[in-house]
Amino acid sequence: MTSNVAPHRLADPALFDAVAAMMDNAWTQPGFCVPNGEVYPHQWLWDSCFHSVIWTKLDPSRALTEVDHVLATIGPTGFVPHMNYWTDPDAHADLWARSKTSSITQPPMWALALSEIAACGVVLDDELLGRAARGLLHLLDDRPRSASGLACVLHPWETGCDDSPRWDDWASGPSAPFDRVGWKNDKVRLVGSLVFDDHGAPIDNPDFAVGSVGFSALVAWNCGLLAPLVAAAADPEVAGSVDRLQAGRDELADAVRSRWDDDRRIWWDEPLRGDLGPSSGARTLDAMLALFVDPRAEMFDQLVDAEAFGAPFGPRGVHRAEPGYEPDQYWRGPAWPQLTYLLWRAAQRGVAEGLTASSTARMLATSLVDGARRSGLAEYWNPETGEGRGAAPQSWAGLAICV
Numbered sequence: 001m002t003s004n005v006a007p008h009r010l011a012d013p014a015l016f017d018a019v020a021a022m023m024d025n026a027w028t029q030p031g032f033c034v035p036n037g038e039v040y041p042h043q044w045l046w047d048s049c050f051h052s053v054i055w056t057k058l059d060p061s062r063a064l065t066e067v068d069h070v071l072a073t074i075g076p077t078g079f080v081p082h083m084n085y086w087t088d089p090d091a092h093a094d095l096w097a098r099s100k101t102s103s104i105t106q107p108p109m110w111a112l113a114l115s116e117i118a119a120c121g122v123v124l125d126d127e128l129l130g131r132a133a134r135g136l137l138h139l140l141d142d143r144p145r146s147a148s149g150l151a152c153v154l155h156p157w158e159t160g161c162d163d164s165p166r167w168d169d170w171a172s173g174p175s176a177p178f179d180r181v182g183w184k185n186d187k188v189r190l191v192g193s194l195v196f197d198d199h200g201a202p203i204d205n206p207d208f209a210v211g212s213v214g215f216s217a218l219v220a221w222n223c224g225l226l227a228p229l230v231a232a233a234a235d236p237e238v239a240g241s242v243d244r245l246q247a248g249r250d251e252l253a254d255a256v257r258s259r260w261d262d263d264r265r266i267w268w269d270e271p272l273r274g275d276l277g278p279s280s281g282a283r284t285l286d287a288m289l290a291l292f293v294d295p296r297a298e299m300f301d302q303l304v305d306a307e308a309f310g311a312p313f314g315p316r317g318v319h320r321a322e323p324g325y326e327p328d329q330y331w332r333g334p335a336w337p338q339l340t341y342l343l344w345r346a347a348q349r350g351v352a353e354g355l356t357a358s359s360t361a362r363m364l365a366t367s368l369v370d371g372a373r374r375s376g377l378a379e380y381w382n383p384e385t386g387e388g389r390g391a392a393p394q395s396w397a398g399l400a401i402c403v
């Protein structure tokens with residue numbers, strides 16, 4: 001336990017103790033938390049990185065263990081799978097055509113986890129920092145980029161936001177109303193069209209390769225977080241990655257900024273090939289992650305504006321004026337704790353840069369705590385009422401003790 005524990009427990013002892021009990025219960029050998037024991041009984045990449053952030057408030061040694069296991073199955077070219085099947089290696093081997101891991105990735109939030117762990121005073125060894133750097137360099141240099149330079153996702157699951165209206169143009173069925181079962185079949189089909197390098201890393205998908213502003217912004221932010229950590233490494237090869245990480249961060253930030261649309265007032269995604277469809281400009285919260293690299297005052301305002309994303313239990317997953325806004329439906333409108341946490345982090349930077357008021361960041365933090373409490377630490381919840389949706393409890397809801 002470190003000195004940062006007491007203030008967090010003092011803020012809300014009941015919530016803190018509920019999160020601590022949930023995390024302890026979710027802890028699984030060889031050293032990670034399942035998101036939910038029944039619905040999600042394996043390791044997921046970005047979930048585990050958020051768990052690691054939560055562990056820094058509970059037990060920093062577990063924080064280190066969990067992020068270490070995210071990066072344990074990194075491939076020779078730096079590909080980090082989005083799932084590890086530690087306890088049941090063949091659980092989905094038919095789907096991925098491999099055992100032990102999936103064949104796609106997820107937002108590389110390990111640098112966020114490592115920077116929070118380092119802030120607790122834990123010394124990170126060069127070997128782990130080396131894996132963290134290789135994983136980001138792979139995303140910078142081995143992935144296709146769209147014409148504007150956005151990093152491409154090769155499957156909707158790679159974004160972590162798989163049923164977002166941003167992907168509607170790739171559905172094989174009619175675009176409205178949204179057909180969850182049909183899209184699930186499409187997601188399975190889109191695993192089949194992935195293209196791999198000789199080491200099993202996904203490098204293309206003729207049926208789904210999309211330069212994503214949200215994904216690119218998260219890669220850029222993580223590159224920026226990792227750079228000062230690797231700069232301090234004793235191993236010259238690890239320390240030497242700092243220049244590429246910083247340059248990659250700047251390239252992706254430029255690409256995201258170039259996708260801003262003054263009329264629609266949102267950033268557009270960009271397919272690697274084919275025509276730009278309308279869903280590429282859907283006003284969704286995953287697109288708002290662009291705020292990490294393009295911090296616009298008016299867009300911070302939208303996060304808390306009741307006519308846009310702002311709702312009492314966290315920003316809506318989809319802008320209120322979008323015709324498809326569904327506050328209860330998976331990725332079509334609910335508030336998600338990890339996105340609220342991320343946008344709170346972006347807003348804090350906005351406050352430091354004088355681009356938004358401290359009340360914006362405070363409202364996001366309060367809505368995360370209120371939603372986590374009201375929903376019983378659910379996977380996601382209705383942003384208007386706080387009613388829980390999806391699995392409960394879900395480990396990443398514990399981020400409510402980190403704001």
Ligand code: GLC
Nearest residue numbers: 035040044046047160161162
């Ligand atoms: C869902 C979410 C994804 C998450 C996973 C485990 O598939 O869309 O982002 O990583 O569940 O919680």
